[in-house]
Every structure is written in C-alpha cells, then in structure tokens.
Amino acid sequence: MTLDEAGDGWAVLSMPWDARLVGxxxxxxxxxxxxxxxxxxxSGAAVMSHPEAAxxxxxxxLRIDYMRPATPGQRLRARAECHHVTRTVAFVRATTFDDGExxxxxxxxxxxxxxxxxx
Amino acid sequence: MTPEPVxxxxxxxxxxxxxxxxxxxxxxxxxxxFDRRGDELTAIxxxxxxxxxxxxxxxxxxxxxxxxxxxxxxxELAWQIQWRDVxxxxxPLPELPKTIGITVDYLxxxxxxxxxxxxxxxxxxxxxxxxxxxxxxxxxxRLFAQATGxxxxxxxx
Numbered sequence: 001m002t003l004d005e006a007g008d009g010w011a012v013l014s015m016p017w018d019a020r021l022v023g024x025x026x027x028x029x030x031x032x033x034x035x036x037x038x039x040x041x042x043s044g045a046a047v048m049s050h051p052e053a054a055x056x057x058x059x060x061x062l063r064i065d066y067m068r069p070a071t072p073g074q075r076l077r078a079r080a081e082c083h084h085v086t087r088t089v090a091f092v093r094a095t096t097f098d099d100g101e102x103x104x105x106x107x108x109x110x111x112x113x114x115x116x117x118x119x
Numbered sequence: 120m121t122p123e124p125v126x127x128x129x130x131x132x133x134x135x136x137x138x139x140x141x142x143x144x145x146x147x148x149x150x151x152x153f154d155r156r157g158d159e160l161t162a163i164x165x166x167x168x169x170x171x172x173x174x175x176x177x178x179x180x181x182x183x184x185x186x187x188x189x190x191x192x193x194x195e196l197a198w199q200i201q202w203r204d205v206x207x208x209x210x211p212l213p214e215l216p217k218t219i220g221i222t223v224d225y226l227x228x229x230x231x232x233x234x235x236x237x238x239x240x241x242x243x244x245x246x247x248x249x250x251x252x253x254x255x256x257x258x259x260x261r262l263f264a265q266a267t268g269x270x271x272x273x274x275x276x
Contacts, residue, residue, distance in 0.1 A: 019144060020144050020145070020147070020148040021144070021145055021148060022143075022144040022145060023143060023144075023145045023193075023215070024143070024215050024217075025142050025143065025144065026214065026215075030145075031143070031144075031145035031186070031189075031190070032186075032189050032218040032221070033145060033149070033182075033183075033185065033186025033187070033189045033190055034145060034186065036182050036185040036186050036189065036221075037180065037182030037183060037185070037186055038182070039182070040172075040180070040181045040182030040185060041172075041180075041182055044172070044181070056173070056175065058173070058176075058178065058181065058225065058228060059181030059184075059223075059225045060224075060225055061222065061223060061224045061225060062181065062185060062222070062223045062225075063220065063221070063222040063223075064185070064218075064220060064221050064222075064223075065219070065220040066217070066218050066219060066220065069217075
C-alpha cells in the first residue's frame with residue numbers, strides 16, 4: 001500500500017492486486033476486507049493531513065458500500081477527503097477505483113481529531 | 120440403527136469447516152482461524168505486529184478490524200449453508216456470499232493481543248442476508264468493535 005498524493009485534508013492511497021488478498025477464489029476478486037483496509041487507511045491519512053488535526057487519529061465508525069467487484073489484476077486507488085472537521089471529529093468520505101470508470105467501493109466514516117495542545 | 124461414533128461426526132464437520140476456510144486466501148493472509156462448538160463459530164485473529172495501525176498507541180488497524188468482522192460474517196453465512204449440506208450427507212463447497220455493505224463501530228481501541236468475533240445471522244433470505252457481528256479481546260462483555268453487514272447470497276444457496 002502506498003501514499004500517492006496528499007493535500008490539506010485529502011489523500012490518495014493505492015495498492016496492487018495480490019493473490020494473497022483474494023476473497024473469492026472462484027473469481028480472483030480481492031476480499032472486501034482488503035478494500036476496507038485501503039479505505040480506512042486513506043481516510044485516516046486524509047485526517048492526518050488536515051491542517052487543523054495533529055498527526056494522530058482513530059476510526060470511530062466506518063460504513064462501506066461495495067458497488068461492484070474489483071477487476072482481478074488491476075491496482076486499486078482510494079481517494080479520501082475530510083468534508084467536515086469539528087473540534088473533536090472528522091467526517092471523511094472515500095472512493096475506490098480500479099482501472100474502470102465506475103467506483104468499486106465507497107465509504108463514509110468518522111475519525112477522532114486530536115488538536116495540538118496550546119502551550 | 121446405532122448412532123455414528125462421535126469422532127466420525129466431529130471429523131466430518133471439522134473437515135468441512137477447514138475446507139471452507141482454506142479456500143479463501145485473504146483469511147490465511149490475516150491469519151484468522153475458526154473455533155467450532157457444534158454449529159457455533161468463533162473467529163480468532165491471533166496477534167501479529169503487522170496488524171497494528173498506529174504504532175504510537177499501539178492499536179489494531181481500523182481497516183484490519185473491519186476486515187476481521189467481515190470475514191467472520193461471510194464465513195458464518197457460508198458455514199450455515201455448509202452445515203446444512205454436510206448434515207444432509209453432501210459436502211460441496213458453497214459459493215461465498217458477497218458483501219453489499221458493512222457498518223463498523225469502533226468502541227475501544229484494539230489492543231496488541233488476540234481478538235475474537237462471533238457473528239449472528241439476523242435474517243437470511245433467498246437473496247439477501249443481514250448479519251450482526253461482535254468482537255472482543257480480554258472480556259466477552261467489553262466489545263472493542265461491532266458491525267452490521269448486508270450480503271448477497273449465492274444463487275441456489
């Protein structure tokens with residue numbers, strides 16, 4: 001899994017297809033769980049790259065919708081964005097694509113925000 | 120007719136479960152195992168350093184926790200089909216249910232030690248199934264995560 005890009009409150013992470021990550025041996029499709037790991041990590045990275053959040057976060061909840069199976073052999077890219085940040089909570093959406101035009105999966109999550117202690 | 124010896128029954132059920140679990144590479148990748156009491160399954164995620172998301176705390180990765188709960192749900196659903204088939208005399212490996220969506224609540228941070236999960240099928244229809252799954256570590260009553268997922272059942276399941 002690699003961090004490809006990141007900016008203020010957003011991040012793009014990707015991972016290659018790998019036989020060890022397959023969830024359904026009949027089709028070679030990557031396990032939903034592996035896609036969850038990618039999106040949770042991307043969402044966490046988006047929070048950590050937010051200017052108002054210190055570099056630490058934890059997932060409070062995460063809802064994931066799997067829209068279609070990821071095409072075997074293709075790299076998966078997840079783009080996550082903090083669409084709202086309060087003093088204590090970040091609201092983050094993420095979308096995962098393979099080489100196709102339509103998304104593979106989408107997630108909505110909330111993450112803890114730890115503000116930098118003022119001296 | 121004399122009942123079958125207990126070892127024969129046990130061996131058959133354990134073999135069916137082992138075949139189901141061994142068929143999924145991702146289960147082996149995370150190192151998840153399943154404990155069986157009759158038809159009841161408990162998923163076990165043995166601790167490994169690679170499962171840590173935040174080395175500063177350290178805490179289990181949120182994505183890994185989600186993956187663990189999802190695996191526990193899918194295996195529970197497939198096992199219910201498998202169990203019915205095994206008890207009926209045949210034991211073809213069932214096609215696996217597909218995840219439509221799952222919502223995970225993180226109740227406490229996952230500690231760097233083994234985790235357990237048990238899934239309960241709340242509804243299993245011809246097409247869709249709804250599953251609730253709970254995960255804990257040291258104390259069964261102190262859950263560190265829970266999830267509700269919806270799954271697409273295999274044709275003819």
